[in-house]
Amino acid sequence: MKLYLKELKKICFSVVYVIFLALLIFSWSNNFRGVTEEQIELANSNNDTSIFSDSILQKPEEGQDSYGTMPSENEEGIMVGAVDLLLMQYESNSYPTYPFGYYKEVVLSDEDQNRILEILMEITGLDDETLHNLPDNYFPSVNGNIFHPNANVSVGDNGEYILDNDQESDYLFESQVSYEQFKELMEEVDGILGGKSYFELNMLIQYYGNVEMTYEDAVAEYEQNVETDKVSTSFARLFCDYMGLIVGLYPVFIAVVLWLKDRKNKMNEFIYCKKISSFKLVFVRYLAILTAVLLPIILFSFESLIPLMEYSKNTGIVIDNFAFIKYILWWLLPTTMIVSAIGTFFTILSGLPIAIIIQIIWWFIDRRNVLVGENSLSTLIIRHNTLGNSSAISNNLETIWLNRGLLFGLAIILIILSSIIYSMKRKGKLNIEYKFTKLWYILKEKYLLIFKK
């Protein structure tokens, strides 16, 4: 216990941890802080005309103008939205894409632009000239996230968009291809754009597949939120979505610095010849890293949990007081474990910070995942960037459990291997560090030379 506290203190007073904490606070503050209170406030007000005013805590009442929307593979909506957007992007030859989760504008060659035009003509059945002179009512005035000039939208006191009820709902667009053919064409468009464009099916569903919920749908969703998710689970998922982005990368820096500190400060030989077992030292340090990473996250969760507990007290709606801790342990712990284990293993093995490069690559690859519902066995960070829509999780539950279990198991294996390697190094049985250092300097010099050129 004493060693654990010493290691924890060592981590918490390091520069790298202070930077980690600053990033964590920045991310939490920018993305999640205040969301819960805002949702409670919205639920307590009755402003149901604002486009972005839906509160998952608001109980639907029969006869409301709108019950919000829900994602669905609404073929008509997806096709009209996709063509509208594609035409806009084609006309400006500016296609936003999000490789690795970051914005990238794609500008196409004449040849590719011609192919996009052919696709547009094939779907609409219109020629080039007609496509450039479409009547105002060819697309819906409000088409997903596209507002045409004829849309009746005003801006509210708080800067929110308010949708007038008398929207023009008729439009002329009529697809000349089947939905299956349309999907193939969109796949081709996404391919031309290099992937991760708005024309991926997941993105199209997210932006244009939403359908108006019926009263029954709204009640079902509300009951799902209140009864199954016990309200707090929805917030816990969104909270863990944001925190996951941080714990999916930064703990590797903490682990690398912690282990390199011994070498940098020439403490290795003092430690090596002490009685402590290698497994105990590696495991205690690992535990200290996990604590240092997850402790502030647990503390931040109270910013959401406390208002929810108060809400529960005022409304009588039962919430799950342990939702945050459950999701932190289920979603964030395995991610933190694997990232810290990679940092520990590769630093002990090589005596170099190569784990940082490995982790950055995995993190970037993983960031290609969409914001909600795309999880596989190799997923590093579980994304669920929305309140509600818990079906995206429940439909994928088995994969998520397998993925989390896999990361947990891999992390434990890496820590056991780290202990074995550390033990061998202590006895002078393994001197692989020398080879890694040599390789590192060769590569460094080579790339520095290229950089200088």
Added chain:
Amino acid sequence: MEIVIDKLTKKYGKKTVLDNVSLNITKGMYGLLGKNGAGKTTLMRILATLLEKDAGKITVCDISIEKTKEIRNIIGYLPQEFSFYPNQTVYDALDYLGILSGISTKERKVKIKKILEQVNLTKERNTTFKHLSGGMKRRLGIAQALLNDPKVLIVDEPTVGLDPEERIRFHNLLTELANSRIVLLSTHIVSDIETTCNNLAILHEGKVLFDGNAKKLKEKATNKVFIIEVEREKINKIKEKYKVINMIQENNKIKCRIVSLTPPKEKHTVVTPTIEDGYMYILESEKK
């Protein structure tokens, strides 16, 4: 209380660093003398369980060197190059390493207090490592090696970089510690051994050239150490011809202390050898 080294061999790739080394080290201060690269540090690191031997047998207080955990429990090691976490205080550094040595909290408190008094660092207990002087850092190094009250204390080149006063203080400390344990001291500075060690070995290119006490080493050079007086301009010729240990300038002449296997042809005086003369004689004989 004894270290028995029998036909120890260690190779780095094709290079033999320790070649059939056999030594018997008993309680008290034992010096390991040799030039840089003689194999002293390799031998010490093997004894400190930080390096594996290739051949031979070693027992430390009747425990085989292969039993690393048991060996680590009875040895204290001060490497040649070391440091601590710069922002850790003297007390915290010892407390941390005490935990790694498996010493209980209660025991640590008592031991650290006692050791700090022993190495004269009580006043500096709350000073951070980066603010200690070179001598204090070395004493802290010894302090950490004493945490587990070791039967064997291994110190590698401990006086490098210390001023003369700190050096004497350090020697006194080691002598005091050698009353109740084996202290194995490696150095390339002969005077470090002269004043402190009962027994010593000379290592040269991985081989033991001498193993015995200081008196025996001096005796080896009896009638082999001479003083010759030469003119200044002839000094280079003398240097080429003999192993010159030191030179003293007197008026226009220089008095050279030399080691020679045969008496020099020049006019000379035979002198009583010191331990340094013995060491130089052994190295010179090896060359021939």
